[in-house]
Amino acid sequence: MRWLPYGPDAVLVECDSLGEMSAVRATVTAARLPDVVEVVPGARTVLVVGRPGTSALQQARKAVEAADLEHPPGADPREVELPVTYDGEDLRLVAETAGISVEEVVQLHTGAEYTVAFTGFAPGFAYLTGLPEPLRQSRLDTPRTRVPAGSVGLAGEFTGVYPRSSPGGWRLLGHTETVLFDPRAERPALLAPGDRVRFRSVR
Numbered sequence: 001m002r003w004l005p006y007g008p009d010a011v012l013v014e015c016d017s018l019g020e021m022s023a024v025r026a027t028v029t030a031a032r033l034p035d036v037v038e039v040v041p042g043a044r045t046v047l048v049v050g051r052p053g054t055s056a057l058q059q060a061r062k063a064v065e066a067a068d069l070e071h072p073p074g075a076d077p078r079e080v081e082l083p084v085t086y087d088g089e090d091l092r093l094v095a096e097t098a099g100i101s102v103e104e105v106v107q108l109h110t111g112a113e114y115t116v117a118f119t120g121f122a123p124g125f126a127y128l129t130g131l132p133e134p135l136r137q138s139r140l141d142t143p144r145t146r147v148p149a150g151s152v153g154l155a156g157e158f159t160g161v162y163p164r165s166s167p168g169g170w171r172l173l174g175h176t177e178t179v180l181f182d183p184r185a186e187r188p189a190l191l192a193p194g195d196r197v198r199f200r201s202v203r
Contacts, residue, residue, distance in 0.1 A: 011048050012045055012047050013046040015044050022041070022117055023072035024046045025194075027067040028063060029194070033059050035056035043118060048060045079195070080195055081198050082176050082200065088172035090153075090172045110199050115130055116192060123163065124181025124188070125161075125180070126192075126195075127160055131158060138155070139155045149164045150180075154171055161178075
């Protein structure tokens with residue numbers, strides 16, 4: 001783990017794994033340090049932003065260094081259920097790659113509980129961990145130039161939902177009508193790091 005200055009009032013924590021990143025994020029968040037104004041996780045990094053003129057960054061580092069990162073502090077996560085119609089263009093491809101039936105793909109995808117590890121790529125796009133092993137598949141060899149908003153896909157160890165129409169190379173399983181990002185809402189992004197997510201088939 002490396003702690004790198006990121007301007008005068010922030011530090012970028014470089015982690016060795018997604019799990020370590022999640023533990024650092026959970027530890028700093030659980031510490032509820034009054035002068036830490038933002039905690040932004042990435043795939044292998046955590047950006048900690050402190051209030052100018054305070055010792056927030058030093059306090060955050062002390063909290064992490066004193067923590068048992070193998071057993072990070074628990075929380076009371078929000079739970080979100082997303083109804084999905086499993087009619088994606090790549091549903092059969094995912095089944096063939098996994099060596100299972102389409103029905104089993106749906107059962108696996110809906111049977112798991114996912115955690116929002118971090119957000120990025122587009123406003124409201126959440127990278128969800130907890131994808132069952134047979135569904136962990138590579139991105140498409142040729143990305144699509146347009147993926148419709150609400151598309152539910154998977155790539156590597158992640159699954160997620162495209163909050164708006166955009167290019168993308170994830171394998172598409174289906175779609176949801178749930179709005180993932182609304183800039184006019186009090187909470188624009190539906191999903192935030194630490195949230196728990198389940199998918200429910202409505203087909």
